[in-house]
Amino acid sequence: MKLKTVLALALWSLPLAGCVDLPSSPGEGATTRMLRASFKSRGQATVDRLNQDEVQASCSLYKGEPPGAASEKIEKSQQATIRYPSSGKLLGDWRQGERIAQSGVGRQFTDDPSRPAGGGCYNCHQLAPRELSFGTVGPSLYRFGKLRGFGEETQRYAYGKIYNSQAFLACSNMPRFGHNGVLTEEQITHLVALLLDPESPVNQ
Amino acid sequence: MPFYRLLAPLLAAMLPCVCLAQQDTQKEIERYRQLLQESNPAELYEARGEELWKTRRGPKNASLESCDLGLGPGVVKGAYVQLPRYFADTDRVQDAESRLVTCMVTQQGFTPEEAKRNPFSGTGVPMLTTDPFSGVGRRSVMTDLVAWIASESRGMKIAPRMSHAREREAYQAGEKIFFYRAGPHDFACVSCHSGEAKRIRLQILPDLLHSPKDAQRAFGTWPGYRVSEGELRSMQWRLWECFRQQRFPDLEFASDASVALVMFLAKRAEGGTFDAPSLKR
Numbered sequence: 046m047k048l049k050t051v052l053a054l055a056l057w058s059l060p061l062a063g064c065v066d067l068p069s070s071p072g073e074g075a076t077t078r079m080l081r082a083s084f085k086s087r088g089q090a091t092v093d094r095l096n097q098d099e100v101q102a103s104c105s106l107y108k109g110e111p112p113g114a115a116s117e118k119i120e121k122s123q124q125a126t127i128r129y130p131s132s133g134k135l136l137g138d139w140r141q142g143e144r145i146a147q148s149g150v151g152r153q154f155t156d157d158p159s160r161p162a163g164g165g166c167y168n169c170h171q172l173a174p175r176e177l178s179f180g181t182v183g184p185s186l187y188r189f190g191k192l193r194g195f196g197e198e199t200q201r202y203a204y205g206k207i208y209n210s211q212a213f214l215a216c217s218n219m220p221r222f223g224h225n226g227v228l229t230e231e232q233i234t235h236l237v238a239l240l241l242d243p244e245s246p247v248n249q
Numbered sequence: 250m251p252f253y254r255l256l257a258p259l260l261a262a263m264l265p266c267v268c269l270a271q272q273d274t275q276k277e278i279e280r281y282r283q284l285l286q287e288s289n290p291a292e293l294y295e296a297r298g299e300e301l302w303k304t305r306r307g308p309k310n311a312s313l314e315s316c317d318l319g320l321g322p323g324v325v326k327g328a329y330v331q332l333p334r335y336f337a338d339t340d341r342v343q344d345a346e347s348r349l350v351t352c353m354v355t356q357q358g359f360t361p362e363e364a365k366r367n368p369f370s371g372t373g374v375p376m377l378t379t380d381p382f383s384g385v386g387r388r389s390v391m392t393d394l395v396a397w398i399a400s401e402s403r404g405m406k407i408a409p410r411m412s413h414a415r416e417r418e419a420y421q422a423g424e425k426i427f428f429y430r431a432g433p434h435d436f437a438c439v440s441c442h443s444g445e446a447k448r449i450r451l452q453i454l455p456d457l458l459h460s461p462k463d464a465q466r467a468f469g470t471w472p473g474y475r476v477s478e479g480e481l482r483s484m485q486w487r488l489w490e491c492f493r494q495q496r497f498p499d500l501e502f503a504s505d506a507s508v509a510l511v512m513f514l515a516k517r518a519e520g521g522t523f524d525a526p527s528l529k530r
Contacts, residue, residue, distance in 0.1 A: 079509065080506050085498060085501055086499070095497070095498065100435075101431055109428065152496045153493055154493060182444070220433070220435055220436070226433070
């Protein structure tokens with residue numbers, strides 16, 4: 046019981062400790078209080094989602110453009126979060142990857158939490174050329190493997206980028222799909238295959 | 250020669266067609282808008298709203314005709330484009346919707362809960378049919394009133410006030426919320442609404458951060474009748490729906506955070522011509 050309390054306290058103080066070296070801004074507390082008073086829990090989207098982790102707080106404070114030192118700090122800390130599959134197999138099934146890339150469901154209060162989430166990749170990226178309804182918030186990934194090579198190094202990069210985009214670009218607009226538990230390790234390997242299987246429509 | 254070898258140059262040759270097709274689609278949507286603009290279903294909401302403004306309702310059996318939207322009791326013409334603003338009687342910065350809640354309470358005797366109960370008219374999202382905020386085919390007094398009040402500012406310049414300290418504070422809070430990242434997807438408003446001609450799928454996103462023109466067009470066209478939903482939607486609804494997609498919890502109708510964000514957006518859109526209720530995809 047006691048140990049649990051100590052652990053809980055330690056966990057709570059971790060993000061706080063991390064925030065100490067961030068520049069403080071007057072009125073920030075007031076805005077956070079305003080947010081807490083303005084949202085209510087609904088389904089899986091409970092109000093604890095308003096709590097920011099260190100990276101979210103830093104990116105908000107720097108308006109998405111952290112200076113060099115802060116940027117390096119984020120990328121380093123996020124690099125350490127990436128978990129590669131224990132099987133060592135990074136290339137899954139591109140057909141399943143395509144379905145995950147198409148699906149934008151997951152984590153909204155109107156979504157069924159028992160169903161697996163999608164990646165919503167087409168919302169922001171061009172991938173397979175036959176899908177014309179693609180977004181442009183992120184770069185085009187058409188011919189990803191052809192342009193970057195199909196080797197293991199590229200596979201590790203693609204897996205890592207999907208797992209935690211901010212390990213490579215602090216305050217990236219892209220969700221940290223693996224780190225935040227939106228996609229499973231296996232789902233991510235399917236997306237890696239969509240990008241890097243030579244048979245994938247992305248590379249045709 | 251393998252089939253895909255032949256296919257690659259063919260696809261490459263097709264790419265310009267794809268882009269052209271997208272431009273054509275956009276043009277067609279614009280043309281459709283132009284056509285429908287001549288007879289926008291929003292006018293039905295506006296007409297009902299005007300009627301509701303004058304109708305005696307609530308425990309006090311009173312109309313809203315002496316409601317002060319910022320330009321004095323009963324003045325509706327031009328009120329919307331000067332909101333949100335600070336109101337001394339409530340000691341709050343209020344947008345059109347939150348001010349209407351105040352008037353329904355003070356003039357008509359509704360409880361705040363009653364006044365806020367059904368802010369959005371029937372929605373096409375099936376998951377939300379049991380939602381107290383909506384319901385298929387359900388009309389919303391709030392939506393009708395906002396449609397009419399907004400229509401009484403059509404053609405005027407968007408001119409949010411920034412003279413009271415509380416109005417400046419609301420703007421600053423709104424700016425912070427615009428950049429506030431949270432939730433399982435790390436999204437903030439800025440994640441999508443920054444950068445020129447960005448799209449989610451085929452939907453073009455206004456660059457609310459850098460482009461006054463985009464901000465003016467976005468702010469100046471809510472409320473809007475959404476053809477895809479067959480409903481008129483207000484700015485409060487727009488923000489609520491954005492936060493749902495951001496994977497945030499449920500934004501409370503007429504809450505301080507929502508008003509602060511409206512203030513931030515209104516200021517970004519300052520000087521633009523207000524052209525709502527509009528027609529949207």
